[in-house]
Amino acid sequence: MDTPMRPTPPPTLDGSRRVPQTDETRLQVSEPPQKAAGVPGVLHAMEHALGELGPVRTARTLGRLNQKHGFDCPGCAWPDPDHRSPAEFCENGAKAVAEEATRAVADPAFFAAHSVAELRTWDDHSLGRQGRLTHPMMLDDAASHYRPVTWGEALDVIAEELRALADPNEAIFYTSGRTSNEAAFAYQLLVRGFGTNNLPDCSNMCHESSGSALTETIGIGKGSVSLGDVAGADVIVVAGQNPGTNHPRMLSTLEKAAKRGARIIAVNPLREVGLEAFANPQEPGSLIRGGTRLATDHLQIRLGGDQALFQAWGKVLDEAEREAPGTVFDHEFLASSTRGLEPYLEHVRALEWREIEEATGLREQQIRETAAALAGSRRTVFCWAMGLTQHPHAVATLRDAVSVLLLQGNIGRPGAGVCPVRGHSNVQGDRTMGIFEKMPAAFHDALDAEFAFSSPRAPGHDTVGAIEAMRDGAARVFIGLGGNFVRATPDSEVTEKALERMSLTVQISTKPNQSHMVTGRRALILPVLGRTEQDVQAGGPQRVSVEDSMSAVHASRGRLEPASEHLRSEVWVVTSLAERVLEGRPGAPRVDWAAWREDYARIRASIGRVVPGFADYEQRLDLPGGFVLPHPPRDTRSFATPSGKAEITVNPLVYPRVAPGHLLLQTIRSHDQFNTTIYGLDDRYRGIRRGRRVVFVHPDDLDALGFADGDTVDLLSHWRDGVPRRASGFRVVAYDTARGCAAAYFPETNVLVPLDSYAETSRTPTSKSIEISLEAHVHEESAV
Ligand SMILES: Nc1nc2c(c(=O)[nH]1)N[C@H]1C(S)=C(S)[C@@H](COP(=O)(O)OP(=O)(O)OC[C@H]3O[C@@H](n4cnc5c(=O)[nH]c(N)nc54)[C@H](O)[C@@H]3O)O[C@H]1N2
Numbered sequence: 001m002d003t004p005m006r007p008t009p010p011p012t013l014d015g016s017r018r019v020p021q022t023d024e025t026r027l028q029v030s031e032p033p034q035k036a037a038g039v040p041g042v043l044h045a046m047e048h049a050l051g052e053l054g055p056v057r058t059a060r061t062l063g064r065l066n067q068k069h070g071f072d073c074p075g076c077a078w079p080d081p082d083h084r085s086p087a088e089f090c091e092n093g094a095k096a097v098a099e100e101a102t103r104a105v106a107d108p109a110f111f112a113a114h115s116v117a118e119l120r121t122w123d124d125h126s127l128g129r130q131g132r133l134t135h136p137m138m139l140d141d142a143a144s145h146y147r148p149v150t151w152g153e154a155l156d157v158i159a160e161e162l163r164a165l166a167d168p169n170e171a172i173f174y175t176s177g178r179t180s181n182e183a184a185f186a187y188q189l190l191v192r193g194f195g196t197n198n199l200p201d202c203s204n205m206c207h208e209s210s211g212s213a214l215t216e217t218i219g220i221g222k223g224s225v226s227l228g229d230v231a232g233a234d235v236i237v238v239a240g241q242n243p244g245t246n247h248p249r250m251l252s253t254l255e256k257a258a259k260r261g262a263r264i265i266a267v268n269p270l271r272e273v274g275l276e277a278f279a280n281p282q283e284p285g286s287l288i289r290g291g292t293r294l295a296t297d298h299l300q301i302r303l304g305g306d307q308a309l310f311q312a313w314g315k316v317l318d319e320a321e322r323e324a325p326g327t328v329f330d331h332e333f334l335a336s337s338t339r340g341l342e343p344y345l346e347h348v349r350a351l352e353w354r355e356i357e358e359a360t361g362l363r364e365q366q367i368r369e370t371a372a373a374l375a376g377s378r379r380t381v382f383c384w385a386m387g388l389t390q391h392p393h394a395v396a397t398l399r400d401a402v403s404v405l406l407l408q409g410n411i412g413r414p415g416a417g418v419c420p421v422r423g424h425s426n427v428q429g430d431r432t433m434g435i436f437e438k439m440p441a442a443f444h445d446a447l448d449a450e451f452a453f454s455s456p457r458a459p460g461h462d463t464v465g466a467i468e469a470m471r472d473g474a475a476r477v478f479i480g481l482g483g484n485f486v487r488a489t490p491d492s493e494v495t496e497k498a499l500e501r502m503s504l505t506v507q508i509s510t511k512p513n514q515s516h517m518v519t520g521r522r523a524l525i526l527p528v529l530g531r532t533e534q535d536v537q538a539g540g541p542q543r544v545s546v547e548d549s550m551s552a553v554h555a556s557r558g559r560l561e562p563a564s565e566h567l568r569s570e571v572w573v574v575t576s577l578a579e580r581v582l583e584g585r586p587g588a589p590r591v592d593w594a595a596w597r598e599d600y601a602r603i604r605a606s607i608g609r610v611v612p613g614f615a616d617y618e619q620r621l622d623l624p625g626g627f628v629l630p631h632p633p634r635d636t637r638s639f640a641t642p643s644g645k646a647e648i649t650v651n652p653l654v655y656p657r658v659a660p661g662h663l664l665l666q667t668i669r670s671h672d673q674f675n676t677t678i679y680g681l682d683d684r685y686r687g688i689r690r691g692r693r694v695v696f697v698h699p700d701d702l703d704a705l706g707f708a709d710g711d712t713v714d715l716l717s718h719w720r721d722g723v724p725r726r727a728s729g730f731r732v733v734a735y736d737t738a739r740g741c742a743a744a745y746f747p748e749t750n751v752l753v754p755l756d757s758y759a760e761t762s763r764t765p766t767s768k769s770i771e772i773s774l775e776a777h778v779h780e781e782s783a784v
């Protein structure tokens, strides 16, 4: 039997607005290594897993990860290959699993020993290390500590608070992207049945810009490639993404392409080790040879300079086409399937190199060389992640990325296409299931027909809108299905105050986090099963399903014994809540929630009738590897835009400019975290150990600003509202980044991101584009 154990680390106050913790005697900075993964990566993974799980659980758990009859990795959304190796996981996937399958528990004794006020000063690393939540817990009005409650009492409190609202739009229903398709579908139905579209999700802060730009230009907000397309491409652009840390299994695919001689162009202000060279742990030979070189080119672009780069590539492609007509552009495709070529060409022809160089920080020659590679390629894939989506002009940037591909017909043919690399393991599936504040009318129509009700049609709040509504008193109840809302969102102080105005905050979680400590008048923690655990309901053992970054849907089945007998599945929680909230409510959808809870196949049967592409859902889940959803541009080169064509768009060139003496800050992940879950304090690939409060700055910028490597500084953000925003006590690290740009880890820096600084159209917070200045840190005034 696994015995519960609880490590009790001293609380380190590492939060954004908390007491600064820079401790130069602990924090270590060294040269970054030369290549990613390999034996050290696997050893780190095993070490971490063994520490959390012990040997038996480690073998039982990691052996089932991403296997055909196992569970889906709760890490990232990179797809599984058809031919899986016996160890189809990466270092960070193993960490994600260990984090969930840990034997440590945060039980009622833990909550009795520590007040909420005390736990609020703990950082997320210390909170997460307590282990799995075991009991539903409630914080009563004016209470200092959480106390255990029964599920019945907890659900009654929520139903009572929801029913007491003057308007259903006063409730916010957040979702994080680990939720299964089944739970997500039931949840959105509960929310719409209750009468609101207030369904913000983590995607609003993540790939919303990709969804917006792709829907506008190609008619569907999802990537168009398969794993085979990426492996088979001649040119792969990897822009604004750090796969070595965040999508390590992508390195195997890039390695295949590299071995075929593909040109891999990394576009990144940082030289990310994972893109330089890769030693595949599944191929011993690769380790001996020192690994495969991945990126052939590194364009060290300035933050937010990508739009200029993409337009410049379009400009050079046009020149090449005019020099040798018929050799670069795909005229047949352009004529039959696109719109807007002429105005686009007019726009890019007028661009001036001086401005392109200023925007990108690159030289004309570098851009011409890489454009020549594109011109000579018949199979090009663009991959990207947060480096492109979290800027004010992110949507325009991505429209311009699409245009470059369209010029050469690089969509809907083998080895070519768009590849937004998703974050959370089921964030794409949640959106497919209707987790969105503004689903298309066709979805509502199908939902209404299936459940004989009238779903509300007015758009709900997205993440930024939800915070504004709570801040302004227009919302009273917050419910989070997974995630860590208070730490993941921008403008931490504003968000904290907003949540504190709620009459009830509810977090449906697996592990303790800060969102449990920043509460409304009353608060609930509802502990749920994770992906790795068995889910047995009245109808027998259940499976759930998820969709990866490439639209493949497959089943996931946990095998471990649950961390506590009091845990319930997300589907159980949602359907039980729905019964209590919707019973007897006029106009409620017609659903047998108890039947859904007993057998999730009944939920899938409804999904099959509501969501396109899910016919015969149950049977097709039995297929090895699941099934792939339809994608018109990929499948038939058809484009469901209003014009029926793929849109080549004209976007005015925008790039960030900061005041003299200021820097542009991006906020990123270290190698030892999953979003707000901090596994440890090492960022091995960037040479940082035992600490997180660091800011990476180019040595020449440091000279110019009068600072030096090793200094301790405060980061001050500058925004048009003039509100002072400060993150204190960061060790300066001289680092190889583009000039004028800085980097620091999130969530410590979220306090610096103004709530109303978000991308045009997608309203994604601009987490990679924050104007800051450095100020020498004064140790004495450390307490805030
Ligand atoms: N282990 C682990 N895996 C994860 C996660 C995790 O936290 N840990 N998070 C998951 C989630 S939700 C997501 S969304 C993904 C995130 O995956 P990534 O997007 O890779 O994550 P970030 O750390 O935000 O890294 C952004 C990258 O873009 C670069 N960049 C920043 N700004 C710009 C720019 O203006 N232009 C260009 N060209 N590059 C830029 C940065 O230098 C960095 O390399 O990973 C997922 N997988």
Ligand SMILES: Nc1nc2c(c(=O)[nH]1)N[C@H]1C(S)=C(S)[C@@H](COP(=O)(O)OP(=O)(O)OC[C@H]3O[C@@H](n4cnc5c(=O)[nH]c(N)nc54)[C@H](O)[C@@H]3O)O[C@H]1N2
Pocket: 175, 176, 177, 178, 179, 202, 203, 205, 206, 207, 386, 423, 424, 481, 482, 483, 484, 485, 487, 488, 489, 508, 509, 510, 511, 512, 513, 528, 529, 530, 531, 570, 667, 668, 669, 674, 675, 676, 677, 746, 747, 749, 750, 753, 767
């Ligand atoms: N400054 C800055 N801010 C950012 C970003 C950035 O790059 N910079 N990135 C943004 C991005 S891309 C994203 S996706 C968001 C992430 O925002 P979120 O998705 O809200 O945050 P996570 O840290 O992934 O959520 C972790 C919590 O989820 C819970 N959890 C884990 N597994 C499960 C499960 O199976 N079920 C349930 N119910 N709960 C579970 C645990 O309690 C854990 O504490 O953050 C965004 N915020």
Ligand SMILES: [Mo]
Pocket: 202, 205, 206, 207, 422, 423, 424
């Ligand atoms: Mo994300």
